[in-house]
Amino acid sequence: MKPGFISFVLDTAFRVLVPFTLVYGVYVLIFGEYGPGGGFQAGTALSVGVILSKLIQGKEKAQFNIRGSMALILAGIGTFIYAAVGFTTMIFGGKFLEYEFLPIPVHELTELHVWGILGIEIGVTICVMTTFIAIFSALTGEEGPFKDA
Amino acid sequence: MHVFIIETILLLLLIATGIFALTSKDLLASIILFGGFSYFAVLTYLIVGAADVAFTEAVVGVVSTIYLVTALNKLKRRCR
Structure with missing residues (x-):
């Protein structure tokens, strides 16, 4: 892979834009219950931050870097978190993803919906x-089936 | 009535960017026109009231443009 574009304009734009993009992704994740947004949009916004960091600053000097092999492991962990919330409610006597049975001490029952959906x-x-x-690192030839191409 | 006029303009721009993205000789220009197509799709979704779909289309349009440019970087030729 090439060592990234060395440019004053790109570097400054990166320093202004990418931290804002990451914070906005977290905001979309938290606020997704009340407005437009949710898990998919928040994940895509966060991944745009990391991908721009890899594109502009290069693979070695990237500030927000997640390697391709580590990305696949984290994807499995994310799927596990989803399944763990679902099966926790099954263990405590409910159906799959029935949030009223989550073992969290709350004052009202509707708070459990908020915690479960979060x-x-x-x-x-x-x-x-x-x-x-992971798809991006496979396309750039960093890892994956096109490594020698 | 005003909404109908804006919808018509947006749909015409959507069709125009789609046709130019398909018929362009330069592959990089085709990718950028596809980003424009995605942008007008976002505006169309917004004006018919689907804010969530519009948001998803906006972020996926950005990521798909990055993917297509990265795949073009692997190609030997830049023209059709």
Whole structure:
């Protein structure tokens, strides 16, 4: 892979834009219950931050770097978080993803919906973000089946 | 009525960018026109009231443009 584009304009734009993009991704994840947004959009926004970091600053000097092999492992962990929330409610006597049975001490029963949906959205976010990064690293030939191409 | 006029303009721009993206000789220009097609799709979704779909289309349009440019970087030729 080439060592990234060395350019004053790109570097400055990166320093202004990418931290904002990452914070906005987390905001979309948290606010997704009340407005437009959710796990998929938040994961894509976060992955755009990491992919731009890899494109502009190069593979070695990237500030927000997640390697391709690590990205595949994190995608599995995200799927596990989603499944763990679902099976926790099954263990405590409910159906799959029935949030009223989550073992969290709350004052009202509707708070459990918020916590359960936040849990599965965090899982979806991690899975989508790292899957996009894994596809990108396979396309650039960093890892994966096109490594020698 | 005003909404209908704006919808018509957006649909015409959508069709125009789609046709130019398909018929362009330069592959990089084709990719950038596909990004424009995605942008007008976002505006069309917004004006018919599907904010969530519009948001998804916006972020996926950015990522798919990055993917296509990265795949073009692997190709030997830049023209059709």
